[in-house]
Each structure stands twice: as C-alpha cells, then as structure tokens.
Amino acid sequence: MRFVDEFRDPELITRASEEIRRLADPHRHYRIMEVCGGHTHAIHRFGLTDVLPPNIELIHGPGCPVCVLPMGRIDDGLALAKEPGVIFAAFGDMMRVPGTHGSPLEHKARGMDVRIVYSPSDALKLARANPEKHVMFFAIGFETTAPSTALTLMRAESEGIRNFSVFCNHVTIIPAIRAILDSPDMRIDAFIGPGHVSTVIGCRPYEWIARDEGKPIVVSGFEPADLLQSIVMLLRQLSEGTARVENQYRRVVPWEGNRAALAAMAQTFTLRPYFEWRGLGFISQSALGIADRYAAWDAERVFQVQGVRVTDPKAAQCGEVLKGVLKPVQCKLFGKECTPERPVGALMVSSEGSCAAYYNYEHRKGTGQASRVATPA
Amino acid sequence: MCLAIPGKIVELSPDLPHLALVDVAGVRRKVDLGLLQDDPPAVGEWVLIHVGFAMSKIGEAEAADQMRTLKLLGEDAAAIEEVRGYGFGQPEPTEPQADGA
Numbered sequence: 001m002r003f004v005d006e007f008r009d010p011e012l013i014t015r016a017s018e019e020i021r022r023l024a025d026p027h028r029h030y031r032i033m034e035v036c037g038g039h040t041h042a043i044h045r046f047g048l049t050d051v052l053p054p055n056i057e058l059i060h061g062p063g064c065p066v067c068v069l070p071m072g073r074i075d076d077g078l079a080l081a082k083e084p085g086v087i088f089a090a091f092g093d094m095m096r097v098p099g100t101h102g103s104p105l106e107h108k109a110r111g112m113d114v115r116i117v118y119s120p121s122d123a124l125k126l127a128r129a130n131p132e133k134h135v136m137f138f139a140i141g142f143e144t145t146a147p148s149t150a151l152t153l154m155r156a157e158s159e160g161i162r163n164f165s166v167f168c169n170h171v172t173i174i175p176a177i178r179a180i181l182d183s184p185d186m187r188i189d190a191f192i193g194p195g196h197v198s199t200v201i202g203c204r205p206y207e208w209i210a211r212d213e214g215k216p217i218v219v220s221g222f223e224p225a226d227l228l229q230s231i232v233m234l235l236r237q238l239s240e241g242t243a244r245v246e247n248q249y250r251r252v253v254p255w256e257g258n259r260a261a262l263a264a265m266a267q268t269f270t271l272r273p274y275f276e277w278r279g280l281g282f283i284s285q286s287a288l289g290i291a292d293r294y295a296a297w298d299a300e301r302v303f304q305v306q307g308v309r310v311t312d313p314k315a316a317q318c319g320e321v322l323k324g325v326l327k328p329v330q331c332k333l334f335g336k337e338c339t340p341e342r343p344v345g346a347l348m349v350s351s352e353g354s355c356a357a358y359y360n361y362e363h364r365k366g367t368g369q370a371s372r373v374a375t376p377a
Numbered sequence: 378m379c380l381a382i383p384g385k386i387v388e389l390s391p392d393l394p395h396l397a398l399v400d401v402a403g404v405r406r407k408v409d410l411g412l413l414q415d416d417p418p419a420v421g422e423w424v425l426i427h428v429g430f431a432m433s434k435i436g437e438a439e440a441a442d443q444m445r446t447l448k449l450l451g452e453d454a455a456a457i458e459e460v461r462g463y464g465f466g467q468p469e470p471t472e473p474q475a476d477g478a
Contacts, residue, residue, distance in 0.1 A: 038380045038450075045450055091428070092459075118462035119429025121409060125464050141428075144381070148430040151411045196381045199425065199433045222380070222446045251439050252425065258433060261412045351452070 009225050016228035017051045023235035030056045031187055032234060033324065035177060036194035037064030037352025038222055044357035046224045056231070059186075059324035060354040062176045063194055065141045066093050067322065067346045067353045068277045069169055072308040074099035077138045077167045078107055080303045087113045087130065089123040090138035096349050100310055104138075120145075120152040120166075127156075127164035134163045136299050139170055143200040146170040146288060147261035150268040153294050167299035168290050171275065173197055174205050175286035179277075181213050185325055190234040192227065193219035195249050202257025203245050210243040221249040268294050278312070278346065279322030318345040321354060328358040335363050380447060381425035381432060382456045383440035384408065386418050397431070399424065401456070402444065406463040429463045 024030065034040055040060045043049065049058060062068050078099050081088035088104060095105045095116060108114035113133075117123045123137035139149045149166060156164050173194060180186050193206055198219045206217050216237035220230035230248045237243060247253055268291055275287030290298035299305075312318050316333050320326040328334050328347070338344035340356050347353035351360075384399035395411045397418070409430045410417060416434065418424055423440040424431035435443070447453045 042446075042450060116462075117464075118459045119409075119464075121429055122462070122464040144427045144432070147412050147432070148409075148428045151409065151430065196425070196427070196432075199381070221442075222450070223442070251442075252433065252435055254433070258412060260415045261432065264412065 012225045013228060016225065016232050019232045020051075020056070020228065020235060021053055023232065023239055024053050024056055025239070026053075026055065028055065030189050030235070030238070031059055032056065032190050032192060032231065033059040033061045033180070033188045034192040034220075034227075035061035035063045035173060036192075036197065037061075037067070037350065037354075038195065039192055039220065039227065040064070040354050041352050041357050042222045042224075042227060044361040046227075047361070048224060048227060051228070052231070059188060060321075060357075061191075061324075062180070062277065062280060062322060063142065063173060063197070064347070064350050064352040064354075065145075065169075065171065066097055066350040067318075068171065068176075068279065069097070069140060069346065070276045070278045071099060071310040071312065072276070073169055074104075075101070075308045075310060076305050077136070077169075077299075078104065078112070079306055079308070080136055080167065080299060081107070081112055081114070083134075083303060085133050087115055087126060087133050087135045088138060089115045089117045089126055089135055091118070091140065092116045093350055094138060094140060096343065097346050098343060098349075100308075120149045121155065124152050124156055124161060124164055127161050128159075131163060134165065134302075136165050136167055136303075138167050141170060142173050142194075143197045143261075143265075146172075146269070147200060147258070147264050150261075150264035153268045153290070153297055154264065156297050157294060162296065165297050165299040165302045166290060168269070168288060170269070170288040171277070171286055172271075172288065173201070175283050176277065176280065177206075177209060179280050179283045179286070180323075181209070181215070183280075183323065186323060188215065190215055190238060191217040192230050192234070193217045193245075195219065195221055195253065198247075198249070198253045198257065200258050200261045203247050203253065203255045204257075206245045210245050214243045216243045216246075218246045218248050219253055221252065267291070276309070279319035313344055316345045318347055321347055328355040329363065331355070335359060380450070380452055380456070381427055381443065382447070382460060383435065383443040384424055384426050384431075384460070385440070386420050386422050386424065389420060399426065399431075401426070401460045402453070404457055404460050406460050408463065426460070428459075 127135040218230040269288035272289045317331040343349045347355035384401040388398035
C-alpha cells in the first residue's frame with residue numbers, strides 16, 4: 001500500500017487489515033461494490049486491493065456521473081448549442097467526454113461557444129452578463145450537485161432571468177443500486193455506500209437494501225482507514241448473517257441528510273419516468289427532469305431535442321466494465337486505442353472512472369509510471 | 378465533483394445573506410449558503426463545498442481531514458482551481474469574452 005505514513009491513524013489501518021483477514025471466511029468469495037466513483041479513485045490510488053485477501057473482490061459501481069451518461073445525451077446537448085446565440089456551459093469534467101462528433105472541447109475548437117463553469121450559479125451569472133445570448137447549462141451529477149442546480153433554477157426564477165436554461169442530466173443513486181441488485185449477472189454481497197452523496201440524502205434511503213434485499217451497506221469516508229474500517233463493518237455483518245445500514249462516516253454524514261437541499265430538489269425537479277444509463281440501460285425513475293413550474297428554464301422544452309440514441313463504439317466494452325462484469329484491462333481497447341490522453345469511452349475520461357483509475361495506478365505500475373494522475377479537464 | 382472541498386467562513390455578506398466569503402487553503406472566494414438555510418454557519422465555522430454551494434457544516438478537524446484526503450488523492454490542485462474559478466460576487470467583466478460564437 002502506498003504513502004502509508006501520511007494517512008490518518010496508520011495504526012487503525014494495520015488493525016483493520018488484520019481484522020479483515022480474521023473475519024473473512026477463506027472458503028467464501030466476497031463481492032463488495034463501492035457505489036461512488038470517489039471511492040473507486042481512492043481504492044486504486046491507495047492500492048487498497050493489495051492489502052485485501054484475494055477472496056475479497058471490490059466491484060466498481062455506477063457512481064461516476066460522467067461515465068454513466070449515454071453518448072446520445074452529449075450529442076443532444078451539443079446539438080442545442082449549435083442554435084444561434086447559444087452559449088454551452090458545463091463543468092470541466094464534461095469537456096473531454098466524447099460525443100459522436102467529438103467532445104465539447106473539440107466543438108469549441110471548431111467555433112462553438114463553449115464555457116467551463118465551476119458552479120451552476122456561474123452559468124447563471126454568464127446569462128446575466130450576456131443578455132443578448134442564451135446560456136444553456138449542461139447539468140450532470142448525482143445528489144452532490146443536483147441541489148446546486150435546484151437553487152440556481154430558483155434564483156433564475158426569482159430574478160426573472162429568461163436567457164438561461166438547464167439541460168438536465170441529474171441522476172439519483174438509489175434506483176441505480178436497485179437496478180444492480182435486479183440484474184441477474186451481478187451478484188453483490190454488500191455495498192460501500194457513497195460518502196458525500198449521503199451528506200445530502202442521509203442514510204435512510206438505503207434502508208430497503210438491508211431490509212428487503214438482505215445486503216449490508218456501510219456509508220464510508222474516503223481515506224484508507226475509512227474504507228478498510230467500512231469493509232470490517234461489512235464483514236462483521238456478513239459473518240453474523242445480519243444486514244443493516246451503518247454509517248462509518250458519521251463525522252461528516254448526518255443520518256437525516258440535508259433537508260434544505262432535498263426540499264430545493266423537490267421543488268424544482270420531477271422524477272423522469274425512465275432514463276438511459278450507460279451500461280445499465282433504461283432505469284425507471286432514476287433521473288431528474290425539470291418541474292413544470294420551471295419549464296421556462298428547461299432546455300428540453302425551450303428547444304427541440306432530438307432524443308438521439310447512440311450505441312457505444314462496438315469494440316469498447318464500457319457497459320460490461322460499468323457493470324463490473326469485465327475488469328477494465330479485459331476491454332480490448334484498454335491502454336491501446338483508449339487512454340486518458342485519448343479516451344474512447346467516458347470511463348477513461350474522469351478520474352472517478354474505473355478505467356482511468358486502473359490505467360493510472362495499476363497499468364502504469366507495470367510500466368514504472370505508477371503515480372501519474374490524470375487531472376480532471 | 379463528488380469530492381467535497383472544505384472551507385472556513387471568513388465573512389458574511391450583510392446585503393446578500395446567501396453568500397459568504399470562504400477561505401480554502403488560502404484562496405478566498407464567495408460561496409452560496411442557500412442549502413444551509415436551516416442551520417446557517419457563522420464566521421469561523423467550517424463547511425464542505427460542492428460546485429460553489431456549501432452543503433454541510435463540519436468541525437475543524439474534519440475539514441483538515443478532508444483537505445488531507447484531497448491531497449492524498451492528488452485532487453487538491455483541481456479543488457483549488459475549482460474554488461478559484463467560482464465567480465460569485467466578482468465584477469461581471471471578468472468573464473472570458475474572447476471566444477464569442
């Protein structure tokens with residue numbers, strides 16, 4: 001394991017590793033999914049799989065918003081930005097994600113007015129500063145970013161700013177977990193629950209996973225000590241044959257979440273009947289659309305959206321990797337046609353994507369460049 | 378985007394109560410407090426920030442933990458770059474205007 005002395009409580013790491021070896025039944029194979037892309041990044045960065053016994057397998061979940069967005073949505077968003085006078089605003093993470101005819105950054109190079117913003121409210125500010133233009137904010141993210149979009153919509157309404165709209169791609173984590181549990185080719189024994197998403201939604205929304213599905217879930221922090229301790233908590237439950245929601249990240253995550261954030265989301269968004277996820281297909285009630293009250297700021301109602309559906313490049317196996325059926329290195333394009341410098345699939349773009357994490361920490365280990373990190377665009 | 382950035386509230390805006398000046402590792406920018414309206418933070422308190430909005434209040438020790446986590450993950454530079462990019466309360470003409478459609 002890397003950089004061990006810099007971690008919080010190195011002793012705890014040693015104790016947790018020993019406890020994991022003691023609790024893990026050598027005759028059993030454990031499949032534990034970390035739902036959040038931030039955890040995927042941390043696990044690879046810290047080399048945590050090196051300290052786990054070989055019968056504990058970590059499966060990388062769907063919690064990387066850039067990675068689960070189907071290419072058709074990127075194409076749709078970019079098509080709207082071709083309308084005259086439209087400014088396409090998005091987070092830096094989106095800029096290198098390939099659409100059928102190139103990424104937003106490549107469209108910018110061809111003359112499209114594409115701007116990086118660090119906050120949805122900066123997109124609104126861009127609209128205030130450019131009254132003759134229309135600013136379309138390409139919104140992505142789980143519940144960590146959705147409340148900020150919600151509040152920005154409320155501000156646009158209260159200030160009466162009409163040259164602003166949101167192309168909404170916000171998704172919610174719970175239906176994705178349900179889809180994974182319902183999928184016949186995915187056998188998961190337990191879940192490491194997302195850390196910062198849970199500061200918004202709290203721990204209650206996970207209760208059905210334990211109660212109805214009998215799977216333990218532990219909401220976890222991001223340091224090695226946190227993740228190892230969460231695995232200890234999961235193994236304890238599995239060895240006792242119980243299933244509960246536990247909160248390892250209590251120092252940050254309140255059990256009830258952030259009510260003001262949830263209220264803002266409830267006011268501005270509506271659940272879409274279904275939404276397509278890369279790798280997981282259509283999942284019902286898994287994404288947020290914009291509520292009728294805010295229709296004037298809904299890019300999908302302000303403009304005509306084509307509703308493009310694009311299948312991923314044939315050779316790329318993003319879907320299988322996203323579902324954990326294949327490891328990134330098992331994809332035919334991995335490290336050859338598809339690298340963080342020239343990504344074919346979205347999993348290679350974001351530092352939270354499992355392909356980029358594998359490439360930077362596992363693949364380069366073999367080539368002597370292990371510690372290089374892809375910085376987000 | 379999913380990893381929160383810790384910041385210390387250094388100044389509240391009396392005229393714009395939803396904005397506060399925060400300090401993130403020496404970089405000072407305005408962030409939006411609208412999502413903490415049930416329990417607004419005071420000057421000197423610490424918050425976790427996502428995309429320009431304070432999302433939860435935390436203790437000083439947790440803030441230090443979170444900054445170290447970002448460092449260990451190699452995400453601290455990107456986090457500071459994000460905070461530098463927040464444009465709230467900045468004069469309007471600072472927006473890049475060079476590449477109009």
